[in-house]
Amino acid sequence: MSDTHFYNVADGHGLPHDPFKAIVAPRPIGWISTVDCQGRGNLAPYSFFNAFCDAPPIVAFASSGYKDSVRNVEETGEFVANLAVRSLAAQMNRSAAPFPQGEDEMRAVGLTPAPCRQVRASRIAESPAALECRLLRILPLEDLTGASTDTWVVFGQVVAVHIDKTFLKEGLFDTGAAQPILRAGYLADYVAVGSDTMFQMRRPRTAEEALKP
Numbered sequence: 001m002s003d004t005h006f007y008n009v010a011d012g013h014g015l016p017h018d019p020f021k022a023i024v025a026p027r028p029i030g031w032i033s034t035v036d037c038q039g040r041g042n043l044a045p046y047s048f049f050n051a052f053c054d055a056p057p058i059v060a061f062a063s064s065g066y067k068d069s070v071r072n073v074e075e076t077g078e079f080v081a082n083l084a085v086r087s088l089a090a091q092m093n094r095s096a097a098p099f100p101q102g103e104d105e106m107r108a109v110g111l112t113p114a115p116c117r118q119v120r121a122s123r124i125a126e127s128p129a130a131l132e133c134r135l136l137r138i139l140p141l142e143d144l145t146g147a148s149t150d151t152w153v154v155f156g157q158v159v160a161v162h163i164d165k166t167f168l169k170e171g172l173f174d175t176g177a178a179q180p181i182l183r184a185g186y187l188a189d190y191v192a193v194g195s196d197t198m199f200q201m202r203r204p205r206t207a208e209e210a211l212k213p
C-alpha cells in the first residue's frame with residue numbers, strides 16, 4: 001500500500017504550499033472580456049472556469065473577491081469567454097495585472113478588440129475561439145457554516161460562438177492546433193495542450209464492453 005499524506009482541511013495541509021489547486025489541475029482559463037455600464041472594456045483571465053452544460057451550452061467563472069469582471073457582468077448581463085492559447089500566453093498573463101478601473105486591458109496588452117454579434121463586449125481577434133455569453137446567475141458562495149467565502153460564481157449561457165477557420169479541420173475544432181493553455185500546479189505553472197499531448201479513447205457503451213480485457 002502506498003504511504004499517504006492525509007490532512008483534515010480544518011487542521012491545515014502541513015506542506016510548504018496548499019496542494020489543492022495543484023490537485024484540481026490543469027484548469028481551463030476563461031479569458032473574460034466585458035464592458036462596464038459606460039461601455040468601457042475590461043479583460044482578465046479566470047482559471048476557476050469551466051463548462052457545466054452543453055445543451056444549452058453553459059459556462060461559469062468564479063471571482064475570488066468582487067472583481068471588475070463580476071461587477072461588469074452584473075451591470076450589463078453579458079460577457080465573452082475567449083480561449084487563452086500558447087501564442088497569447090504573455091498577453092493573457094499581463095491582462096491579469098490590476099489595471100485601473102475603466103482601462104481596457106485588451107488594448108493595453110496589445111490585443112485587438114473585435115466586435116461581438118449578441119453582446120456589447122469585444123472578443124479578442126487573435127484568439128482562436130470566443131463564446132458570447134448572457135448572464136444566467138451570479139452565485140455568492142457560502143461555506144458549510146453558511147459564512148460568505150467572498151467568492152462569486154458567474155454562470156452564463158453561450159449564445160454565440162466565433163471560431164477562427166484556421167482551426168477548423170473538416171468541420172472539427174482542432175484543439176491540438178489551437179494549443180489552449182491551462183493553469184496547473186503552483187503559482188507560475190501552466191500546461192499547454194498540443195496534438196502530441198492528446199490521445200483518443202472511446203467510452204464503453206455497455207458494462208460488458210467496459211469489462212472486456
Ligand SMILES: Cc1cc2nc3c(=O)[nH]c(=O)nc-3n(C[C@H](O)[C@H](O)[C@H](O)COP(=O)(O)O)c2cc1C
Pocket residue numbers: 029042043044045046047048049062063064065067068069070092093095096097098099183
Ligand atoms: C492564469 C490566471 C488565472 C486566474 N484565475 C482567477 C480566478 O479564477 N479567479 C480570480 O478571482 N482571479 C483569477 N486570476 C486573477 C485575476 O485575473 C486578476 O485579479 C485580475 O486583475 C482581475 O481583473 P478584473 O478585476 O478586471 O476582473 C487569475 C490570474 C491568472 C494569471
